Amino acid sequence: MHNIDEIKKESTLVEQAFSRLRHGVLTGEFPAGAKLKIDELQKTYGFSSSPLREALSRLAQEGLIRADERRGFRVAPISLEDLADITHMRLMIEVPALRESVVRGDDAWEAAVVACYHRLERIEARLSDGPVALDDEWAGLHRAFHLSLLAACPSERQRVWSASLFDQAERYRRYSARFREAKRRKSNEHRKIMDIALRRDVETVCALLEEHILSTQRNVQAAFKRIQGA
Incomplete structure (x- = not known):
């Protein structure tokens, strides 16, 4: 069971990852339709896979990225x-x-x-x-x-x-x-x-x-x- 400090730390990492990824999507750092690979994002931002997946899920809920059939994520297309x-x-x-x-x-x-x-x-x-x-x-x-x-x-x-x-x-x-x-x-x-x-x-x-x-x-x-x- 996670203690309170661990939960707070995880929540903070999710917020940081969400903010960085959201900024990347909005500014075009990640082009429309681009595949967002967890391993590449880990290398770029230094986050572990757990906060990155949570952040990507939140961005998908906001309509900024899409979850594809293979459980991956892509930036939402522009049209x-x-x-x-x-x-x-x-x-x-x-x-x-x-x-x-x-x-x-x-x-x-x-x-x-x-x-x-x-x-x-x-x-x-x-x-x-x-x-x-x-x-x-x-x-x-x-x-x-x-x-x-x-x-x-x-x-x-x-x-x-x-x-x-x-x-x-x-x-x-x-x-x-x-x-x-x-x-x-x-x-x-x-x-x-x-x-x-x-x-x-x-x-x-x-x-x-x-x-x-x-x-x-x-x-x-x-x-x-x-x-x-x-």
Whole structure:
């Protein structure tokens, strides 16, 4: 029987492995469709097989990787059909979650949203021109801002699923950023979403978030066309 210290250590190793592998998938270090072999991951990251398998199972549950019939793991493929499905689900789950959050959010919720936006705005001011989606710190703050908007939604499942779908879309945001012609920032969009959410204009902020989500899909579609035409 494992003692408490051993259990805590194992849990910490799983979290570390999960974080490293998740980052590798989101950033494209592991390309779409790539086989994730336990022995190679052990050599690369120094983890034993147990925390790696647990981390891979969690990533599979989040839809970032797939478990194949031979009990192996591969990075989930990238396709316009998959992005369309992710976008569809985000519109179904994330937009209603925002509606509930804006209606129910209290002063603490407002303060958290403002704080998350402030950190996002500050890092954008420091970054040089270029695709901000490829900066890891910006990506983390971008995620925190979007999830802060949903934090007052009473449904834990909606919040968890929204976060998972956001992460699945993150691969596509980074993918399109590598090939995007116009290196535009989204700070104005985020500012508008925040301001209107704090004004409790539910219909307008939901429409803005819907357009924000659809813009990711359009950017990736444009990137696919440029790649295919290259």
